[in-house]
Amino acid sequence: MIPEPLLKKLQKQIAGSEHPRELAVDVMYALQHHYGYLSDEAVVEGAGLLGMTPLELEELATFYDFIYREPVGKYVIHVCDSAVCWMFGHQSLIDYLGEKLHIPLSGTTEDGMFSLLPVCCVGFCDQAPVMLINGKPYGHLTPATIDAIIEDLRKEKPPLVEDR
Numbered sequence: 001m002i003p004e005p006l007l008k009k010l011q012k013q014i015a016g017s018e019h020p021r022e023l024a025v026d027v028m029y030a031l032q033h034h035y036g037y038l039s040d041e042a043v044v045e046g047a048g049l050l051g052m053t054p055l056e057l058e059e060l061a062t063f064y065d066f067i068y069r070e071p072v073g074k075y076v077i078h079v080c081d082s083a084v085c086w087m088f089g090h091q092s093l094i095d096y097l098g099e100k101l102h103i104p105l106s107g108t109t110e111d112g113m114f115s116l117l118p119v120c121c122v123g124f125c126d127q128a129p130v131m132l133i134n135g136k137p138y139g140h141l142t143p144a145t146i147d148a149i150i151e152d153l154r155k156e157k158p159p160l161v162e163d164r
């Protein structure tokens, strides 16, 4: 259930919009931020706020790589899955990350720390191969830099929040 302050905030934003559907992505991000992912409950609630059917919002949600319809880890690693990163060793890095974290692509570690997801070009081609972790880009990746990044995050307490 959406907490009252968030509900009021969303209702105010939607009331001030000539076309509430244009706020669909913002509403989905706000609900995802609250629930940790866009749960079925959130889809129904969001659709109700926007005057859409849950199916309409669901269709929109599945279009976006950064809207999660399943629970994800504290750190979401998006590995770029496009041409330039492919040329610079993308596949070996996916394999390396998968082996290091003991998860397949689209998986989440048992401790809930990391999820590994593919994403289309994120616009940092000059730094290929690239990954985002909770929206923060990391480029020129090698197994050594990945090791350092993952170890740093394992030590870190506060999550990097993917705010918009």
Ligand code: FES
Pocket (backbone or CB within 6 Å): 080, 081, 082, 083, 084, 085, 086, 121, 122, 123, 124, 125, 126, 128, 129, 130
């Ligand atoms: S192809 Fe990977 S960032 Fe553009």
